[in-house]
Amino acid sequence: MPIPKHVFDPPFNIIRCSHAVLDVTDLDKSAAFYENTIGLHIEDRDDKAVYLRASEEHQHHSVVLRKAAKAACNRLGFKVGNDGDLDKAASFFSENGIAYAFSDQPFQGRTLQFTDPFGFQIELYATMEKRPHLLRRYDLYKxxxxxxxxxxxxxxxxxxxxxxxxxxxxxxxxxxxxxxxxxxxxxxxxxxxxxxxxxxxxxxxxxxxxxxxxxxxxxxxxxxxxxxxxxxxxxxxxxxxxxxxxxxxxxxxxxxxxxxxxxxxxxxxxxxxxxxxxxxxxxxxxxxxxxxxxxxxxxxxxxxxxxxxxxxxxxxxxxxxxxxxxx
Structure with a gap:
């Protein structure tokens, strides 16, 4: 089958993958696994969600664990270049019949959520709360x-x-x-x-x-x-x-x-x-x-x-x- 050609002028500018939102059934057990076994750092938590990041990351979180009745992937997050790209994305989705909505998400700026034509649930954002990276905090490494x-x-x-x-x-x-x-x-x-x-x-x-x-x-x-x-x-x-x-x-x-x-x-x-x-x-x-x-x-x-x-x-x-x- 044909391989796609590179597109250098896309309808909006996605910078990189950013974060995943995972539904988990035992929030404490999952948080302990990601923190103590894998070695991610907990930035914030409450009784509904835990936010973690890796040591090189300035962004507030790169994985969110959400307490839920069933395990699932809730969203995959991508960072865009600026706030204007969110409006460009909304226009693209509207023109192509793709459902979308702007949503308030903790620690993130304006966030656009959509489900692509194949069922993948995606969210886009331009800004997220920043934290000092922990790259040189070797005392915290796990x-x-x-x-x-x-x-x-x-x-x-x-x-x-x-x-x-x-x-x-x-x-x-x-x-x-x-x-x-x-x-x-x-x-x-x-x-x-x-x-x-x-x-x-x-x-x-x-x-x-x-x-x-x-x-x-x-x-x-x-x-x-x-x-x-x-x-x-x-x-x-x-x-x-x-x-x-x-x-x-x-x-x-x-x-x-x-x-x-x-x-x-x-x-x-x-x-x-x-x-x-x-x-x-x-x-x-x-x-x-x-x-x-x-x-x-x-x-x-x-x-x-x-x-x-x-x-x-x-x-x-x-x-x-x-x-x-x-x-």
Whole structure:
């Protein structure tokens, strides 16, 4: 299937991925996991929500845990260039029949929320309350020392259409996985706004669902250390995949599950993609180095399990990709 062309004059300017809002069933248990095991810093909390950030981030939060009856992804947040981009976004959504609304959100400036044509619930904002970063506060470091939110990955039932939609919004393709042969279909795409491999990855599967959120960590040894921490603190079964190195993105990775099953990737060592003429890298679905450079396939849970978006109906994918799965 066709890969989208880079769009350098999108209808409004998305800067980067910013934050995720996750519904959790036990707020205290989840907050403790993200703070003490993963190593994020709690900025504010009440009996309904906990706001956390990583050590390099000036923004107030990059993940919000909301107490709810069922676990789900509530919103994915992106930062735009300025307040005017919110008005441009509203005009674009209005012209394209996409429902949207402005919403007051704690610690954020004016926030525009919308549900895209594929069921992904997104919010855009230009300003958020700032806090001094904690990069040099080594006395506060816990877990794997996460530095910043890096990207989101989602399951999309209509993967090609979803890729094309976000390309219209200025997301640029860096790598993609495709079936071999004439008429091969794109099964996954990695798209960015901030100049690394991705802010938003779109994977074929039952959707709309969140596959994972990812935090950047300083080194591969931080990821190895997290394995030791989880193995010795009662979270051995929450280690799902890794550590290893992706062929796609070149990143060293680990996938873990929080107490509600939300998937978090810890991630380091990808590369710069900011040049305007950066060409996307194609991967065959049958190349064993794609999932893991060392050839180890992912477990079945990695392809089949994800967090639904609150209130959205999950649909079967238009096609079933023939991927390598671990026995």
């Amino acid at each position: 877990g794997c020392h996460p530095q910043r939110l890096d990207h989101f990955n989602v399951f999309a039932a209509e993967v090609q259409d979803t890729v094309d939609f976000y390309a219209r919004l200025g997301f640029r393709l860096t790598e993609y996985a495709e079936e071999d042969g004439d008429g091969g279909r794109i099964a996954a795409a990695w798209m960015h706004r901030k100049g690394n491999v991705h802010d938003f990855a779109i994977t074929n599967g039952k959707g709309p669902r969140l596959h994972h959120i990812a935090y950047w960590v300083p080194t591969a040894m931080n990821i190895v250390h997290l394995c030791d921490v989880m193995a010795s603190s009662g979270f051995l079964k929450n280690i799902e995949r890794g550590p290893g190195r992706h062929g796609i993105s070149n990143a060293f990775f680990l996938y873990v599950r929080d107490p509600d099953g939300h998937r978090i990737e810890l991630y380091t060592s990808d590369y710069f993609t900011g040049d305007h003429d950066h060409e996307p890298l194609r991967w065959s679905l049958r190349d064993p180095r794609r999932q893991t450079l060392w050839g180890a396939p992912a477990p079945r849970s990695w392809f089949e399990e994800g967090s639904p978006f609150a209130g959205q109906t999950v649909r079967e994918p238009r096609f079933v990709a023939d991927v390598l799965v671990a026995d």
